[in-house]
Amino acid sequence: MTPPAAAGVVMVSASFNPHIGGAEKQALELSVALRARGMPVLVATRRLSGFPVEEEIRGVPVHRLWRAGTGLIDAATFLASLSWFLFRRRASYAAIHAHLAGSPALAAALMGRLLDKRVVVKLGGGAGIGELAVSAKTPAGRIKLKLFTLLRPRFIAVAQELADEARRYLGPVSVEVVPNGVDVACYKPAESVEKRLELRRALGWPEKALIFLYVGRLSPEKRLPAFTQAWAEASRRVARDCFLAMIGAGPEESAIRMVADYTRCKERIKIHAPTAEVQAAYAAADVFVLPSISEGLSNALLEALASGLPALASRVGGTPEAVTEGLSGFLFSPMDESELNAKLARVLQDPELSALGRAARQTAVERFSLEKVAERYESLYRAV
Numbered sequence: 001m002t003p004p005a006a007a008g009v010v011m012v013s014a015s016f017n018p019h020i021g022g023a024e025k026q027a028l029e030l031s032v033a034l035r036a037r038g039m040p041v042l043v044a045t046r047r048l049s050g051f052p053v054e055e056e057i058r059g060v061p062v063h064r065l066w067r068a069g070t071g072l073i074d075a076a077t078f079l080a081s082l083s084w085f086l087f088r089r090r091a092s093y094a095a096i097h098a099h100l101a102g103s104p105a106l107a108a109a110l111m112g113r114l115l116d117k118r119v120v121v122k123l124g125g126g127a128g129i130g131e132l133a134v135s136a137k138t139p140a141g142r143i144k145l146k147l148f149t150l151l152r153p154r155f156i157a158v159a160q161e162l163a164d165e166a167r168r169y170l171g172p173v174s175v176e177v178v179p180n181g182v183d184v185a186c187y188k189p190a191e192s193v194e195k196r197l198e199l200r201r202a203l204g205w206p207e208k209a210l211i212f213l214y215v216g217r218l219s220p221e222k223r224l225p226a227f228t229q230a231w232a233e234a235s236r237r238v239a240r241d242c243f244l245a246m247i248g249a250g251p252e253e254s255a256i257r258m259v260a261d262y263t264r265c266k267e268r269i270k271i272h273a274p275t276a277e278v279q280a281a282y283a284a285a286d287v288f289v290l291p292s293i294s295e296g297l298s299n300a301l302l303e304a305l306a307s308g309l310p311a312l313a314s315r316v317g318g319t320p321e322a323v324t325e326g327l328s329g330f331l332f333s334p335m336d337e338s339e340l341n342a343k344l345a346r347v348l349q350d351p352e353l354s355a356l357g358r359a360a361r362q363t364a365v366e367r368f369s370l371e372k373v374a375e376r377y378e379s380l381y382r383a384v
Contacts, residue, residue, distance in 0.1 A: 027099045046078055095382075181373030219250045234344040
């Protein structure tokens with residue numbers, strides 16, 4: 001039976017705000033967008049010490065469920081709490097949306113079967129290093145994958161590459177490609193040149209330089225030390241003032257700083273601490289960089305496109321579906337240094353990147369706005 005238009009959805013997430021990773025950010029933003037469309041949404045997540053059991057975050061009701069102990073006890077008690085919560089609140093929702101294919105998604109899929117509710121599970125991670133690939137390497141993980149094939153929720157992948165990988169691990173299951181969304185009203189270009197310069201001064205960036213920006217975790221799969229060295233060598237060959245800014249933290253920070261010292265570019269490279277308020281950095285920069293060896297569909301990439309930044313990014317995951325070569329950015333194979341150098345040269349020699357930035361913004365508005373993505377999910381909840 002088709003649910004009424006206002007049928008609710010429960011967002012299930014092992015962690016949630018104030019923890020801000022890619023999955024948690026999308027869960028919150030999608031919840032806000034769905035509620036703006038008139039759909040009742042509530043979030044079920046783990047209880048955190050020092051935070052209320054129930055609260056509203058940006059108008060979204062958040063229920064933090066009881067758990068005890070650590071390790072397996074923590075997982076078991078949270079799954080029991082989640083199952084009871086879904087049973088107890090069964091009259092208030094028609095669909096369950098589990099973010100990431102972990103054990104909470106298994107509990108959601110099982111309760112969906114028992115209660116005759118629609119269930120979607122959004123897969124996380126990039127091809128080869130995501131949760132399905134990791135699960136396939138352990139006996140417990142393979143049991144989890146088998147249970148998913150038996151329970152048969154509708155799976156969501158953010159890119160076709162990840163949908164194809166899901167079918168390799170899960171068999172002939174239903175996988176829908178739905179991209180991540182971005183708030184195009186929040187992430188937008190600076191309204192004037194003067195405002196852009198003001199933002200640069202506040203960030204401690206040179207006013208007249210060509211600013212390259214990376215936002216995200218400083219982790220090995222991002223290949224940031226290698227990119228930093230290539231950027232340093234390429235920028236030294238052109239008669240332009242260039243600057244590389246990174247916002248994030250992670251195990252590669254010391255390696256990036258070593259490369260900056262080795263290439264004598266320490267004064268032209270700045271690493272900022274992570275912050276949830278990155279709009280100013282996007283609006284102040286010229287080019288967004290994403291040199292990963294594996295991606296799903298980067299939230300930071302979509303935020304940069306919406307902010308009018310052309311992308312210089314590796315050709316992996318959903319990135320080629322978001323960035324059109326030569327129109328809204330430049331793509332390269334992640335392990336091909338010669339191609340990276342060629343694309344760096346193109347960016348450095350281009351005297352006018354604004355046309356690419358306008359195309360990037362148009363792409364974000366037309367294909368990845370939260371409103372359009374929420375509409376896709378609303379239809380999907382009814383169709384599952």
